Amino acid sequence: MILEGAGEGLARLVTGDPEVWSAVRVSLGVSAAAVLAAAALGLPLGLALGQARFRGRGAARAVVNTLMATPTVLIGLVGYALLSRAGPLGGLGLLYTPTAMALGQAALALPLVVGLAAAAVERADPRIAQTALGLGAGRARTLWVLAGERRPALFAALAVAFGRVFSEVGISFMLGGNIRGVTRNIPTGIAFETGRGEFALGVALGVVLLAVALAINGLSAALEARAGGVR
């Protein structure tokens, strides 16, 4: 039955089935927006957290590390409470929109980006900052130099965040509502179609999910290799 589904699924993928490609578009659009937002806020925060030295820094790192493992249904729950009609942000009418999904996924990605960016800076060769500071660079420029030298690790952080939000189900279901053609993305599509016994569609979507994950990993590995080759 699964094999049969797989064959039909691949066929639907190749023939450009609108149901499949709509879910792919929603997934890519929502997750890309979420990771961009998380990067804009999280990269500077993570770089600063990795380099800064202040009382309570260890506690801050521990909090970020804990948030990195936040269950998606918890974010979905909090997001729902905020965005539902009776919630404090209910007036915005965002519930069950791609925007709500992107906001929820950004909340999932943010601690990942912050934590991994901080780790990238912490693991950086100490000579990078020593050179910059020893030649009279300010803190911001020193962070900029560090970020430049750690580009592959920072990209890898974004790739991990994208992989996480791209494949999550909880937030998408609770904040998106799995509305066909609007908020149905790949993971909610798979869950929904499988529940109905429609394996073919599920398999087709699963193949796209894997292909995108593979592409991102490949890109990340290529960047890492290029940077490694220069040293």
Next chain:
Amino acid sequence: MSAPRLELSGLEVHRGGRLVLRLPALALRPGEVLAVVGENGAGKSSLLLAAAGLLDLAAGEARVDGGPAHRGRAPAPLAYRRALALALQEPYPFAANALELAAFGLAARGFPRPARLARAREALAALGLEALAGRAAPTLSGGERKLLSLAQVGALEASLLLLDEPSAGVDRERLPRVEAWVREARGRGAGVVLATHDHELAARLGDRVLELRAGRPVESAQ
């Protein structure tokens, strides 16, 4: 009388929970070269990094040109660090070309691009590195990187030069050029602290030699 180029008092530095340097007092006059010698782990690099304002001071303070002090937590204030320039023992191979790297400190000080590149070119030329200007640092040899790190320092014309093993890995033919470069800095009134394994180099270049052993001064010659 002008303030010392570098003044250290009651300096104590810990690294990894261990005392690595204890230096009661040190003053470096303008136009003076202090050569710091000692075994591996004697505290030479710690002295330079602490003087550069990059290591926490467990006790004491450091001043350059009588300006703001570095005490307690590193990094030292920007005004402290901008009075000096540091060349690391093993320069990091940044992914940029030699000219841009030589101009780095000037860029940090807000020099407009044409001015800083012109000065960086001069700084490279002063060490015979004109031909390397367009080369990416990771493609340079260890000795060339070392010379480039000196050019980064030279471009700044700082009051205080902190040079960690400036001759390490440098070709024999190029060594006189490095020595002349240090003497030139001294000639324009800069203070120079250089750490070296090479006792002969220390004797040739140093107006004073400070020997460190287990983080403490052993003797002062000359």
